[in-house]
Amino acid sequence: MIVFDQVSKEYNMGAVKVTALDEVSLRIAPGEFVAVLGPSGSGKSTLMNLIGCLDTPSHGSYMLDGEPVGRLKRKELAAIRNRKIGFVFQNFNLLAYATAVENVELPMIYGKVSTGERKRRAKELLEIVGLGKRGSHRPSELSGGERQRVAIARSLANQPEIILADEPTGNLDSKSGGEIVDLFGNLHTQGKTLIIVTHDDRIAAHCKRVIRLLDGKIDSDTLNSAAPVN
Amino acid sequence: MSAFIEYFYEIKKEKLRMLLTMLGVCWGMTNIVLMLSVGEGLYRQFTRSFRGMGEGFVVFWAQQTSKPFAGLGIGRRIRLSEEDLGLIRSRVPEIAKISAEIEVGEQELKLARSTVMASLCGYGPAYGEMRFFFPEAGGRFINDVDEQQKRRVIFLGNNVRDKLFGTGVDPVGRILLFRGIPFTVIGVMVKKYGVGGGEHGNDGDLAIIPYSTCRTIFHRDWVGAVMFSPRTPGEAEAAFKGIRALLAAKYRFDPTDEAALGHFNAIEMAGTLNNVFRGIQLFLGLVGALTLIIAGIGVANIMYVTVRERTREIGIKMAVGARPGYIIGQFVTEALLTTIVGGAFGVALALGMIKGIRSLPIQHEVMEYLGKPVFSAMLALICTTILTFIGLLAGVFPARRASRVDPVEALRYE
Ligand SMILES: Nc1ncnc2c1ncn2[C@@H]1O[C@H](COP(=O)(O)OP(=O)(O)O)[C@@H](O)[C@H]1O
Ligand SMILES: [Mg+2]
Numbered sequence: 001m002i003v004f005d006q007v008s009k010e011y012n013m014g015a016v017k018v019t020a021l022d023e024v025s026l027r028i029a030p031g032e033f034v035a036v037l038g039p040s041g042s043g044k045s046t047l048m049n050l051i052g053c054l055d056t057p058s059h060g061s062y063m064l065d066g067e068p069v070g071r072l073k074r075k076e077l078a079a080i081r082n083r084k085i086g087f088v089f090q091n092f093n094l095l096a097y098a099t100a101v102e103n104v105e106l107p108m109i110y111g112k113v114s115t116g117e118r119k120r121r122a123k124e125l126l127e128i129v130g131l132g133k134r135g136s137h138r139p140s141e142l143s144g145g146e147r148q149r150v151a152i153a154r155s156l157a158n159q160p161e162i163i164l165a166d167e168p169t170g171n172l173d174s175k176s177g178g179e180i181v182d183l184f185g186n187l188h189t190q191g192k193t194l195i196i197v198t199h200d201d202r203i204a205a206h207c208k209r210v211i212r213l214l215d216g217k218i219d220s221d222t223l224n225s226a227a228p229v230n
Numbered sequence: 231m232s233a234f235i236e237y238f239y240e241i242k243k244e245k246l247r248m249l250l251t252m253l254g255v256c257w258g259m260t261n262i263v264l265m266l267s268v269g270e271g272l273y274r275q276f277t278r279s280f281r282g283m284g285e286g287f288v289v290f291w292a293q294q295t296s297k298p299f300a301g302l303g304i305g306r307r308i309r310l311s312e313e314d315l316g317l318i319r320s321r322v323p324e325i326a327k328i329s330a331e332i333e334v335g336e337q338e339l340k341l342a343r344s345t346v347m348a349s350l351c352g353y354g355p356a357y358g359e360m361r362f363f364f365p366e367a368g369g370r371f372i373n374d375v376d377e378q379q380k381r382r383v384i385f386l387g388n389n390v391r392d393k394l395f396g397t398g399v400d401p402v403g404r405i406l407l408f409r410g411i412p413f414t415v416i417g418v419m420v421k422k423y424g425v426g427g428g429e430h431g432n433d434g435d436l437a438i439i440p441y442s443t444c445r446t447i448f449h450r451d452w453v454g455a456v457m458f459s460p461r462t463p464g465e466a467e468a469a470f471k472g473i474r475a476l477l478a479a480k481y482r483f484d485p486t487d488e489a490a491l492g493h494f495n496a497i498e499m500a501g502t503l504n505n506v507f508r509g510i511q512l513f514l515g516l517v518g519a520l521t522l523i524i525a526g527i528g529v530a531n532i533m534y535v536t537v538r539e540r541t542r543e544i545g546i547k548m549a550v551g552a553r554p555g556y557i558i559g560q561f562v563t564e565a566l567l568t569t570i571v572g573g574a575f576g577v578a579l580a581l582g583m584i585k586g587i588r589s590l591p592i593q594h595e596v597m598e599y600l601g602k603p604v605f606s607a608m609l610a611l612i613c614t615t616i617l618t619f620i621g622l623l624a625g626v627f628p629a630r631r632a633s634r635v636d637p638v639e640a641l642r643y644e
Contacts, residue, residue: 053551054637075553082551093546093641097239107550154550 002028007060020046022216035204036197038213044197056094086155088165092147094139101135105156125153165196252572258525259576262518267603270513275601282422291455295605296489310453324469328458329354342409348390348437352444369417380442389434394472526620533628545640554633565625573617
């Protein structure tokens with residue numbers, strides 16, 4: 001359960017203070033499929049970083065599964081990201097020198113999964129995202145869609161409850177984007193909490209709930225009755 | 231994906247930079263190993279060359295008073311007698327060995343028709359051990375029976391033997407003439423190097439007969455100098471103080487009068503010289519260490535650059551759950567690997583150079599003093615410790631910076 005209570009995030013740019021997120025309160029229950037929409041600069045990425053414990057609020061409280069995140073130390077935040085959160089970024093953020101399998105293994109290394117188990121699970125996950133045969137390829141040898149699928153496999157490595165995707169199809173052509181959308185659809189049916197920042201109508205159409213941000217505030221938070229029932 | 235794989239990737243990507251960094255460490259390590267080895271060689275050469283002097287003894291001799299005492303004026307000559315030795319032995323408990331000496335000077339020794347000049351001395355049996363007059367195989371030094379019975383036996387320096395009997399010939403049992411008196415050769419001194427083996431004061435030029443025999447031949451009723459060794463090296467000064475007090479009472483001079491008895495403390499001198507040479511070695515080591523420290527700073531610098539260049543990678547790792555400690559470990563490992571690999575080449579280079587120097591056929595006199603560089607297990611341990619320490623230091627600070635990277639910033643970083 002994600003609970004934001006009047007959460008603000010401010011950035012100090014020298015003398016100027018930028019309020020990226022302005023007293024946002026929201027709840028996201030386990031298993032929800034949420035789309036976050038909004039114009040560029042409206043605070044979507046900031047929201048995702050806070051939810052994913054990459055960053056901590058300037059004001060307000062964030063409780064993740066009943067735990068107040070604001071008071072945790074850096075290494076405790078790292079442990080939460082490792083166990084509970086899976087990130088998917090617009091620009092993939094894969095390690096350039098590592099193969100697909102090694103990239104997927106990465107979170108499991110930090111989660112202290114044994115080598116054998118790690119390799120086995122990494123291959124299995126690549127199989128699931130349709131890259132069973134490309135495990136030994138490096139990111140530079142993969143297409144954009146394939147890279148994003150490696151990133152999705154990586155986000156699933158430690159079986160986290162929450163998957164956060166920040167414009168996952170933003171850098172992809174529409175065909176690969178469609179495949180990624182289908183993958184997220186599958187994940188939702190497996191009971192994961194999915195939060196996706198997107199401009200992609202196809203994704204938004206899949207989501208049960210749509211949050212719109214404007215200038216760091218929630219502009220609207222609506223249920224999408226047209227979303228397919230899983 | 232261990233730190234090792236990332237390291238090899240880094241090497242592959244930044245070949246020249248890594249090579250230069252390692253070269254710095256390599257050269258620093260070569261320096262410190264060479265410096266310490268030269269110092270060690272110097273130290274060993276010193277120990278070796280001063281062995282010829284002997285070990286653990288003090289010599290004293292009578293001089294003139296320099297302070298008035300009990301109505302007696304200054305400049306009075308003191309003369310020691312043979313009874314003094316017995317007195318000292320019984321009254322100064324710190325004494326282990328003691329012997330009087332007579333140094334007669336250049337004398338003729340004759341064998342058949344040949345005559346050879348040798349520096350003739352009368353020494354007691356204890357002298358041999360204290361001054362390291364070791365006999366060649368098959369021979370011996372003067373013993374107690376020789377001394378008690380005033381035997382006509384003679385112990386030759388190796389040079390005297392060479393001139394009289396021929397180089398390397400074993401003359402034990404042969405008879406030679408000194409002042410027309412036949413003496414039996416009982417041993418030849420093993421050749422000395424350094425002190426006692428040089429051009430001046432070469433022990434190889436000595437011809438030694440028992441003290442008692444010498445005294446009788448030259449009708450000496452006074453003692454020129456006395457050599458003793460204390461029970462332990464630390465008791466040398468106490469023993470000499472005891473002797474001075476004893477003799478001051480007997481010969482009526484001020485016990486604080488330094489000039490009345492002259493003395494030479496070989497123990498003290500050896501200690502001082504030892505410290506001097508260890509000091510030189512330490513200095514050389516520090517000079518070497520300085521080069522290594524500079525190389526270490528080079529490594530740290532490169533690590534800072536690496537951390538900056540890999541900010542995004544650090545961000546990715548943090549995003550998927552790497553703890554700060556893991557990031558620190560990764561960069562410290564990299565710095566350590568750089569220093570250890572560079573250092574290993576440095577040691578290899580230094581060892582090669584040492585081997586080269588040692589095999590040079592230099593017989594020059596200078597080498598007698600400098601010795602040859604020696605690399606010992608102890609030095610290996612010291613160098614490895616310093617290297618590891620520098621590697622750790624070079625890694626820790628950049629690694630801490632890496633671990634403090636803000637993941638959000640890092641992921642935005644281009
Ligand atoms: N690290 C940062 N430092 C300063 N300003 C930032 C930082 N991150 C985001 N911002 C600012 O906060 C606002 C929201 O940014 P962001 O959450 O990235 O928006 P979005 O993802 O919706 O485009 C923007 O005005 C942006 O410039
Ligand atoms: Mg954004």
